[in-house]
Each structure stands twice: as C-alpha cells, then as structure tokens.
Amino acid sequence: MDLKSVRYSVENKVGTITIARPEAMNALNKQVLTDLRVLLHELDQKREVRACILTGEGEKAFVAGADIKEMEGLSPAQAREMAVQGQALMQKIEDLPFPVIAAVNGFALGGGLELALACDFMLASNKAKWGLPEVTLGLIPGYGGTQRLSRNLGRALARRVALSGEMFSAQQGYEWGLFTQLCEPADLMPAARKLAGVLATRAPMAMAWVKEAINHGSDRTQAEGLKLESDLFGRTFETKDHLEGIKAFVEKRPADFQGH
Ligand code: HXC
Numbered sequence: 001m002d003l004k005s006v007r008y009s010v011e012n013k014v015g016t017i018t019i020a021r022p023e024a025m026n027a028l029n030k031q032v033l034t035d036l037r038v039l040l041h042e043l044d045q046k047r048e049v050r051a052c053i054l055t056g057e058g059e060k061a062f063v064a065g066a067d068i069k070e071m072e073g074l075s076p077a078q079a080r081e082m083a084v085q086g087q088a089l090m091q092k093i094e095d096l097p098f099p100v101i102a103a104v105n106g107f108a109l110g111g112g113l114e115l116a117l118a119c120d121f122m123l124a125s126n127k128a129k130w131g132l133p134e135v136t137l138g139l140i141p142g143y144g145g146t147q148r149l150s151r152n153l154g155r156a157l158a159r160r161v162a163l164s165g166e167m168f169s170a171q172q173g174y175e176w177g178l179f180t181q182l183c184e185p186a187d188l189m190p191a192a193r194k195l196a197g198v199l200a201t202r203a204p205m206a207m208a209w210v211k212e213a214i215n216h217g218s219d220r221t222q223a224e225g226l227k228l229e230s231d232l233f234g235r236t237f238e239t240k241d242h243l244e245g246i247k248a249f250v251e252k253r254p255a256d257f258q259g260h
Contacts, residue, residue: 001042006035007057014196015049019056025064026056028111033089040092047259050207051199052096053192054119055103056112059185062104062128063112068137083142086111090118090144094215097208099199103192104128105185109167114143117152120211121195124179125188128170135165151218153178203241204259 001008007018017039019026026032043049056062066086074082093100093115102108102116104124113130116122124130132141132149140146141162150158153176161168173179183191199207209232217225236242241257248255 003035005032013050013200015052017054022058025061027067029067051196052100061106062108064107065110086143093118101192111143114145117148122179123181124170125185126170126182129167131167132162133165203257
C-alpha cells in the first residue's frame with residue numbers, strides 16, 4: 001500500500017490509522033481521502049484486524065475538517081460531488097465489520113468531527129475541542145454531520161452545535177455523551193489500545209452483527225429493528241464461535257474466538 005498522508009500499523013489484531021498532515025492540522029485533503037479509501041478497502045478485504053483505532057498525528061489536531069484551501073473555486077456540482085464522495089467514505093467506516101475507535105487527540109472540527117462520528121467510539125483528550133464550524137464559512141456540514149450528530153445527540157443538541165458553529169470543550173462532549181471517555185493527552189492512546197484489546201477478544205462476527213443491528217436497525221421502526229435483531233441473533237448460531245463461547249463459559253475459561 002502506497003500511503004502518503006496516512007500511516008497504518010497493526011499489532012495483536014488491532015490496527016492503528018494515523019492521519020499525518022500535522023502542518024495543516026490533519027485537514028482532509030484529496031490525498032488523505034484517497035489514502036483512507038485505499039486503506040479501508042484493504043482492511044475490509046484482508047480482515048486481519050478485530051478492532052481499529054483512528055487518530056491524528058501530533059498533539060494539536062485530530063482532524064480540523066475538510067481542507068478549506070482545496071474547496072476554493074469549486075462549482076456547486078463539484079461541491080456536491082465532494083460531499084457525496086466523502087459521505088461514502090464515512091459510511092464505509094461505519095459499515096466496517098469490526099469496531100473503530102476515534103482517539104480524538106485535539107481539534108475535531110467540521111469534517112474531522114464527521115469522521116469521528118462515523119466511528120463506533122470516541123475517546124478524547126481532555127484538551128480536545130470539537131464542533132461543526134461550517135456555518136462560519138458559509139457552508140453546511142457535508143460529510144454526514146447533520147445526520148449522525150442528530151442521531152447521536154438528538155436534534156436539539158445537533159442544532160445547538162451546527163447552527164452556532166461554536167467550538168465545544170471535551171468536557172462538554174463527555175457530558176452530552178458524545179465521548180465515552182476523557183483522558184489526559186498522554187493517556188489517550190493507551191486507553192484506546194486498552195479498549196481495542198478488549199474488543200479484539202470478542203467474537204468478530206457477533207461484533208459485526210451488533211454494529212449492523214444498531215446502525216441499520218435504529219433507523220427503522222422498532223418492529224423492523226427487532227426483526228433485524230432476531231434474524232442476526234439466529235445467524236450467530238451458524239458460527240463456530242458461538243459454540244466456543246458457550247463451551248468456554250461452561251468450562252470457566254476465556255473464549256478463543258476464530259472469527260467464523
Ligand atoms: C486547510 C487548515 C485547516 C483546514 C487548519 N489549517 N485547518 N488548512 N483546511 N480545515 C491550516 C492553517 O491554514 C494553517 O496553515 C495551519 O493549519 C495551522 O492552523 P492555524 O489556524 O494557524 O492554527 P491555530 O491558530 O492553532 O488554529 C487551529 C484551528 C484553525 C482552530 C483548528 O486552524 C481553524 O479554525 N481551522 C479551520 C477549522 C474549520 O473551519 N473546519 C471546517 C472546515 S469545512 P498555514 O499554512 O497558514 O500555516 C468542513 C466541511 C466538511 O470540514 C464537509 C465537506 C463536504
């Protein structure tokens with residue numbers, strides 16, 4: 001894989017993706033988006049990881065948004081296409097069959113927050129700042145922010161964030177339930193690795209189906225969501241891992257899941 005602005009490593013079935021453009025606050029330019037597309041495709045195909053961490057290089061920024069300089073001069077059609085392409089990338093992250101943890105190490109603004117919103121967990125440094133400042137630029141969020149933030153926080157808080165364009169503290173994000181954990185900056189990656197390590201011991205297919213049931217079921221009626229849940233519950237009984245999980249419980253030992 002020839003990645004230019006993104007780094008990737010894997011250890012003990014946990015992948016770490018680092019967006020590496022610290023000179024521009026890790027803003028999502030075309031190169032970063034291309035690198036992410038290539039990498040995510042590869043991760044989805046290879047299935048070598050059971051959990052993944054996504055973070056930004058340096059101490060200042062997770063991702064400070066889409067690259068504002070690259071947006072200058074776009075036609076309305078090009079801008080729409082940019083949003084469509086970016087949304088597809090965020091959707092790809094949401095749909096990955098393993099959990100993704102956003103380790104929000106600094107500014108998560110605009111497209112950066114939208115990237116984190118596509119992940120399954122957001123852990124944050126207590127120095128992080130976040131928001132949807134698009135309205136300060138005459139724009140609106142275009143990588144899913146209006147949809148995922150209102151689903152995560154409810155419409156009232158999503159309006160508060162997206163209409164004001166203000167920056168919020170990590171503590172505020174934690175109180176509203178956006179971040180599941182706050183850490184000292186130096187403790188953020190260890191905390192993300194610890195969580196990823198726990199996830200890596202869980203049954204991979206069961207985790208994929210939990211994601212599917214939550215992400216796809218909660219947009220349907222409750223009856224439809226429950227149908228999806230019971231269908232997927234039934235499918236777990238097609239796996240060898242459910243036999244191992246139940247056997248390990250009876251034998252009072254940790255389960256050793258193989259992912260099938
Ligand atoms: C391009 C960016 C950038 C961005 C920062 N930089 N954010 N470049 N796109 N989103 C660059 C700066 O231009 C500067 O480069 C360098 O990074 C350091 O940034 P400073 O502003 O000097 O740092 P600081 O004063 O610490 O302020 C940090 C900041 C600020 C608060 C994060 O940079 C900022 O407000 N950035 C923009 C945030 C934003 O509006 N994001 C939403 C974008 S719209 P130079 O070369 O000058 O040193 C969006 C839409 C998504 O995301 C949907 C699209 C379809």
